Amino acid sequence: MQHIIVVGNGMVGYKFCEKFVEKAESKDFKITVFGEEPRPAYDRVHLSEFFESQNAKALEMATAEWYADNNIDLITGERVADINRTSKTITTARDRDFSYDYLVLATGSSPFVPPIKGVEKEGVFVYRTIEDLEGMLAYAAKLKAEKPDARAAVLGGGLLGLEAGKAVMDMGLEPHIVEFAPKLMPRQLDSRSSQVLKLKLESIGLNIHLSKATNQVLGDGAITGMEFGEDDFLDVDMLIVSAGIRPRDELGRACGLEVGVRGGIVVDNTMKTSDENIYAIGEIALYNQMIYGLVAPGYDMAAVAVEQIIGNTEAVMPADIDMSTKLKLIGVDVASFGEPFMPASKGHSIIFENKTQHLYKRINVSLDGKTLLGGILVGDASDYSMLHQVYLNAMAIPEDPSQLILPASEGGAVLGDVMDLPDEAQICSCESVTKGQICGVIENGEATDLAGVVSCTKAGTGCGGCKPMVADLTNATLKSLGIEVKDSVCEHFDLNRQDLYKIIQVKGYKKFNEVLDNHGNGGHGCELCKPLIASLMASIHADTANEEYAIQDSNDRFLANIQRNGTYSVVPRVPGGEITPDKLIALGEIAKKYDLYTKITGGVRIDLFGATLNQLPLIWKELISHGFESGHAYGKSLRTVKTCVGSTWCRYGMDESVSFGIELENRYRGIRAPHKIKGGVSGCIRECAEARGKDFGLIAVEGGWNLYVGGNGGANPRHAELFAEQIDNETVIKYLDRYLMFYMRTAKPLQRTAAWQERLEGGLDYLKEVIIEDKLGIAEDLEKEMQTLVNKFECEWTQAVNNPEMMKRFNHFINSEDEDENLVFVPMRDQKMPEPWV
Amino acid sequence: METILDKYKATEVENVNVWFKAASVNDFPKDGGACVKYKEKQIAVFNFERLGKWYACQNLCPHKMEMVLSRGMIGDDKGIPKVACPLHKKTFSLETGENLNSDLDAIAVYPVKVEAGYVYIGFEE
Ligand SMILES: Cc1cc2nc3c(=O)[nH]c(=O)nc-3n(C[C@H](O)[C@H](O)[C@H](O)COP(=O)(O)OP(=O)(O)OC[C@H]3O[C@@H](n4cnc5c(N)ncnc54)[C@H](O)[C@@H]3O)c2cc1C
Ligand code: SF4
Numbered sequence: 024m025q026h027i028i029v030v031g032n033g034m035v036g037y038k039f040c041e042k043f044v045e046k047a048e049s050k051d052f053k054i055t056v057f058g059e060e061p062r063p064a065y066d067r068v069h070l071s072e073f074f075e076s077q078n079a080k081a082l083e084m085a086t087a088e089w090y091a092d093n094n095i096d097l098i099t100g101e102r103v104a105d106i107n108r109t110s111k112t113i114t115t116a117r118d119r120d121f122s123y124d125y126l127v128l129a130t131g132s133s134p135f136v137p138p139i140k141g142v143e144k145e146g147v148f149v150y151r152t153i154e155d156l157e158g159m160l161a162y163a164a165k166l167k168a169e170k171p172d173a174r175a176a177v178l179g180g181g182l183l184g185l186e187a188g189k190a191v192m193d194m195g196l197e198p199h200i201v202e203f204a205p206k207l208m209p210r211q212l213d214s215r216s217s218q219v220l221k222l223k224l225e226s227i228g229l230n231i232h233l234s235k236a237t238n239q240v241l242g243d244g245a246i247t248g249m250e251f252g253e254d255d256f257l258d259v260d261m262l263i264v265s266a267g268i269r270p271r272d273e274l275g276r277a278c279g280l281e282v283g284v285r286g287g288i289v290v291d292n293t294m295k296t297s298d299e300n301i302y303a304i305g306e307i308a309l310y311n312q313m314i315y316g317l318v319a320p321g322y323d324m325a326a327v328a329v330e331q332i333i334g335n336t337e338a339v340m341p342a343d344i345d346m347s348t349k350l351k352l353i354g355v356d357v358a359s360f361g362e363p364f365m366p367a368s369k370g371h372s373i374i375f376e377n378k379t380q381h382l383y384k385r386i387n388v389s390l391d392g393k394t395l396l397g398g399i400l401v402g403d404a405s406d407y408s409m410l411h412q413v414y415l416n417a418m419a420i421p422e423d424p425s426q427l428i429l430p431a432s433e434g435g436a437v438l439g440d441v442m443d444l445p446d447e448a449q450i451c452s453c454e455s456v457t458k459g460q461i462c463g464v465i466e467n468g469e470a471t472d473l474a475g476v477v478s479c480t481k482a483g484t485g486c487g488g489c490k491p492m493v494a495d496l497t498n499a500t501l502k503s504l505g506i507e508v509k510d511s512v513c514e515h516f517d518l519n520r521q522d523l524y525k526i527i528q529v530k531g532y533k534k535f536n537e538v539l540d541n542h543g544n545g546g547h548g549c550e551l552c553k554p555l556i557a558s559l560m561a562s563i564h565a566d567t568a569n570e571e572y573a574i575q576d577s578n579d580r581f582l583a584n585i586q587r588n589g590t591y592s593v594v595p596r597v598p599g600g601e602i603t604p605d606k607l608i609a610l611g612e613i614a615k616k617y618d619l620y621t622k623i624t625g626g627v628r629i630d631l632f633g634a635t636l637n638q639l640p641l642i643w644k645e646l647i648s649h650g651f652e653s654g655h656a657y658g659k660s661l662r663t664v665k666t667c668v669g670s671t672w673c674r675y676g677m678d679e680s681v682s683f684g685i686e687l688e689n690r691y692r693g694i695r696a697p698h699k700i701k702g703g704v705s706g707c708i709r710e711c712a713e714a715r716g717k718d719f720g721l722i723a724v725e726g727g728w729n730l731y732v733g734g735n736g737g738a739n740p741r742h743a744e745l746f747a748e749q750i751d752n753e754t755v756i757k758y759l760d761r762y763l764m765f766y767m768r769t770a771k772p773l774q775r776t777a778a779w780q781e782r783l784e785g786g787l788d789y790l791k792e793v794i795i796e797d798k799l800g801i802a803e804d805l806e807k808e809m810q811t812l813v814n815k816f817e818c819e820w821t822q823a824v825n826n827p828e829m830m831k832r833f834n835h836f837i838n839s840e841d842e843d844e845n846l847v848f849v850p851m852r853d854q855k856m857p858e859p860w861v
Numbered sequence: 862m863e864t865i866l867d868k869y870k871a872t873e874v875e876n877v878n879v880w881f882k883a884a885s886v887n888d889f890p891k892d893g894g895a896c897v898k899y900k901e902k903q904i905a906v907f908n909f910e911r912l913g914k915w916y917a918c919q920n921l922c923p924h925k926m927e928m929v930l931s932r933g934m935i936g937d938d939k940g941i942p943k944v945a946c947p948l949h950k951k952t953f954s955l956e957t958g959e960n961l962n963s964d965l966d967a968i969a970v971y972p973v974k975v976e977a978g979y980v981y982i983g984f985e986e
């Protein structure tokens with residue numbers, strides 16, 4: 024058995040392992056991997072997602088168990104310190120020796136930190152590892168606590184620098200980008216497109232400083248500013264250096280492997296270094312005198328090294344490597360592909376520019392006008408995937424190539440259908456997946472939906488840029504096979520929630536049996552379809568849960584939250600969390616009278632626990648007489664709109680968050696939705712109401728409210744995403760009416776806004792088109808439907824206690840007034856709790 | 862030691878000695894249930910109107926020993942009439958008492974008859 028040692032467990036080192044164990048020959052080899060970082064390889068390309076999720080596990084390429092299961096010894100947290108080529112051994116930083124037959128160097132690169140005076144000061148970071156991000160988050164939190172208007176700069180306006188700029192903005196610091204060159208993204212953009220990009224970035228709040236050579240970092244211990252020249256300063260409290268990368272070739276240098284002048288270990292097209300038993304792959308490898316700072320070429324190198332080691336010597340790296348890129352994350356479309364800049368001698372350039380809309384598109388075509396050689400897209404990169412494919416596959420282009428980039432209204436051509444691409448067109452360059460492979464796994468039945476395609480082919484698991492195209496191909500292939508994509512609600516219906524919504528709306532059904540008899544499969548319903556249809560009928564007809572109580576879910580059925588011993592808890596509405604002392608006293612007295620365990624809920628309301636079925640109406644009669652109404656804590660409906668105290672009291676407040684929160688809570692109360700909905704309103708960016716953790720959140724800023732949508736706590740916490748900026752109260756309500764109604768119409772059962780939004784094809788941009796631009800022409804209907812629900816609101820507890828027929832169900836026994844004698848409570852901290860379960 | 866579970870024994874019609882007059886048909890929801898008190902027992906009774914049948918079973922859910930089954934939703938699982946516990950949605954056949962979606966013990970079921978607008982449940986004693 025031969026022994027392979029892989030040095031470096033980054034993205035490419037991992038990919039080597041993955042590709043290797045897929046080979047039958049791998050059983051003749053043993054692999055040992057050394058990684059300097061404390062954890063197994065993770066997805067560095069999506070590192071910025073860590074800011075939101077702070078979940079390192081979610082970024083893992085594979086779990087530690089995966090390595091063990093595949094007979095790979097993974098040793099993390101141990102750096103390889105030395106290579107001895109004559110004895111074919113390595114020595115680790117812990118002074119352990121291991122011998123190898125093949126050595127694979129995948130040590131990647133490290134951020135380049137220019138030798139600027141003061142750059143070692145506290146508050147200066149690089150952007151490469153999870154530890155770097157943890158450091159930044161902690162530092163930013165500390166800064167913000169001391170100084171609400173703290174600023175952070177990013178040194179470097181390249182692809183990564185802009186990504187870091189967005190991260191700074193998301194951390195709530197004032198963002199500045201400092202670039203040495205006179206333009207942004209100097210390697211991908213020409214000056215005009217970079218000018219357009221600058222305008223666009225400034226419009227979303229990034230401050231851009233070009234042609235700035237940083238002389239020194241100022242500050243006493245910690246950074247306080249940057250100095251560019253005499254009298255040219257920028258005050259900043261934090262700095263992220265993103266000035267390029269340097270290959271980590273120290274090991275190769277020390278053992279005498281051939282290295283490039285500017286670093287990197289020289290390899291040939293078989294990925295061999297100057298020592299035939301040593302390979303180098305990824306960002307450490309100098310191929311064609313280039314370091315390719317992208318994952319896709321790194322993955323290709325890993326595949327080549329695997330083939331070479333198992334003896335397929337004809338597998339080599341291509342001479343040309345595609346360096347097309349699309350910027351992700353920043354909320355601004357930027358992409359460049361092929362040859363972005365083109366000297367006039369080699370081809371013609373066609374440029375479309377609209378500065379007021381921050382749009383710039385350039386394509387370069389061959390002199391004969393027949394082939395696309397490259398291009399740049401800023402402001403709208405929706406055609407990137409298609410143009411990129413046209414370029415990669417040298418596909419035919421229109422006689423008038425300008426049609427490729429002109430807006431359709433000005434004679435632009437609609438780009439071809441994805442199905443027109445040749446089978447060998449590479450759709451996912453990170454994982455080298457072709458169109459033929461994607462369509463193939465569907466055609467042969469291995470995959471039946473997008474998730475299946477992704478897991479069979481790995482397409483879309485790298486940088487993710489090809490996802491929309493993979494989705495299009497999946498849908499088109501399914502359609503061509505006549506396969507309908509089904510997500511029916513349960514065995515009793517062949518319909519999904521959205522179908523049922525439309526049917527109930529059009530036919531006006533008001534009884535479960537009508538829906539079941541006319542559209543069901545002949546069964547009798549169950550605990551899945553009954554509450555779903557109850558909720559739909561409530562959403563559509565503005566009915567309360569008192570209609571047909573036997574089809575309501577456990578809590579809705581008795582308008583209270585069932586607790587683990589079968590008693591209930593009671594939560595009256597306290598809109599916006601504002602409550603008078605008199606009402607507080609009333610709550611206290613009622614709780615005392617009925618001996619209810621009392622607690623403040625996570626949604627900052629007051630919850631009274633331990634009420635029996637028989638007690639519920641008695642308690643509610645008293646609550647109603649003190650001016651309370653149902654809080655719908657039991658429903659899949661609006662819970663609370665959490666507010667901070669806002670400008671009425673707070674010294675930082677920019678607007679009246681409580682007043683607006685109350686207005687919103689009263690507007691949407693009682694409305695039944697696919698899942699619960701929570702809101703939040705903060706009076707300023709300090710965000711004391713945690714509004715971004717809610718389905719909808721508002722933050723008062725200069726000139727209006729910023730509206731965020733699609734956040735939640737729970738098992739998979741998500742921050743809400745910025746949807747609209749600086750809008751007034753009226754516009755907030757308009758957008759929210761449309762947003763919530765659209766959600767209620769189209770989500771899956773029990774799908775919260777975050778998951779719905781995430782799975783919406785076209786994502787947040789599409790949502791904005793529907794809600795803000797009214798692309799589907801339904802905005803007016805959505806508003807009208809919502810207004811009807813608002814107008815018809817009725818407190819269902821008031822309705823119930825005033826109707827003797829409805830009251831009949833609030834008895835433990837149908838034939839006795841007795842209480843359930845099996846209830847046992849035990850004392851706990853001056854209150855009570857149900858006896859523990861055994 | 863006798864547990865509350867021991868109070869409930871599945872009863873066949875042949876063995877019924879007492880037909881307990883529980884309540885009027887109109888007191889029960891359509892396609893839903895309510896709880897009947899008989900001596901020391903709590904019995905969940907369901908009016909499965911879509912099938913034109915009545916079912917009775919123990920009110921005690923064997924999962925966590927809570928008196929809640931009468932408050933559960935009814936329906937069918939591939940044709941088998943069932944009730945779903947309101948606490949964790951364990952489902953039980955109303956015909957045999959068998960647990961349909963995990964491996965809990967079966968619940969006790971009892972015969973029901975309707976006469977002159979009244980619902981009767983059959984017990985051995
Ligand atoms: C924020 C960010 C965003 C990016 N976005 C994109 C993108 O959108 N598209 C794209 O294509 N690329 C992107 N990249 C670049 C991409 O992440 C890299 O190309 C890729 O990670 C290179 O993989 P690698 O395995 O060669 O190096 P790395 O992932 O850096 O892995 C090398 C590993 O080796 C370890 N190591 C080094 N020396 C030793 C030693 N002596 N002993 C043991 N272990 C050692 C290091 O600690 C490291 O863990 C991005 C990078 C960053 C930082
Ligand atoms: S979020 Fe609200 S409470 Fe917090 S500082 Fe701003 S206005 Fe004040």
Ligand code: SF4
Nearest residue numbers: 586587624625737738
């Ligand atoms: S977190 Fe779990 S235990 Fe706590 S209330 Fe929610 S469901 Fe119950």
Ligand code: FES
Nearest residue numbers: 922924946949951
């Ligand atoms: S108590 Fe009935 S399912 Fe848990």
